[in-house]
Amino acid sequence: MPWRLCSVTETSVWRSVDPQAWAVHPSWSAWVNAFWQSSQGQGLLAFLQQRLQAGACIYPPQPLSALLLTPLGDVKVVILGQDPYHGAGQAEGLAFSVPAGVATPPSLRNIFKELHNDLGQAPPFDTSLIPWARKGVLLLNTCLSVEDGQPGSHAKQGWEALTDKIIQVIAESTSSTVFMLWGAHAQSKAALIAQAASPVANTCLVLQANHPSPLSALRGPQPFIGCRHFSLAQQWLQTKGVSHDWRLES
DSSP, X not given: OOOOBOOTTOSSSOSOOOGGGSOOOGGGHHHHHHHHHSHHHXXXXXXXXXXXXXXXXXXXXXXXXXXXXXXXXXXXXXXXXXXXXXXXTTOOSSTTOOOTTSOOOHHHHHHHHHHHXXXXXXXXXXXXXXXXXXXXXXXXXXXXXXXXXXXXXXXXXXXHHHHHHHHXXXXXXXXXXXXXXXXXXXXXXXXXXXXXXXXXXXXXXXXXXXOSSTTTTTOSSSOSTTOOHHHHHHHHHHHTTOOOOOOOOO
16 A cells, blocks of 8 residues: 555644654653653654655654553553554554544454453443553553554554563563553563563563454464453452452543
């Protein structure tokens, strides 16, 4: 598929490359600021500026939303995605989440299906996962921007240096965090988590299953449908004295 030039009427895309406009919670600021000053961060900004000047249509307008809505000290669960949705109006800076009123993508539909199978929760009226983000679920894509109709178009351009650092910081500093790794891409971060976490303190629970995409959700050896990750996370957190529920009401 060819690159699509960005329409001036679109409201869900970038107008400039300006990290100062991409707000994060103060608990993440030190690592985010250090990233922008690093060679990887500078290289990423140069790439993004070049693509924007070429007329590329880039999503989402706030790529660091996950780090704004979920402070480090509140993180109970980390759900790792790969990169944002690449359709107009879909991406909102949170893995698997789309804004309220947007049609439910197939992977998110399977997440809601497993939530119902596991905990009996009916599918929510809204598709946005912002309520989870505000309850301590860090919905982190490993690559934080994408171009219209081009999945993976900004992969390996520098974002991964930041998101790997975020994963490492959580694993090092947590007293009780569940990592949900769905699919091969997310599971590739298991070694990073294991290296950073304290094995003696048993501070992290890593749950792995296939990606919730219809192409793999029912496939072995670790089907997503039936994995019961939501109840397993809830039960493990309770053993650590941490309460958590998966309700998605606003």
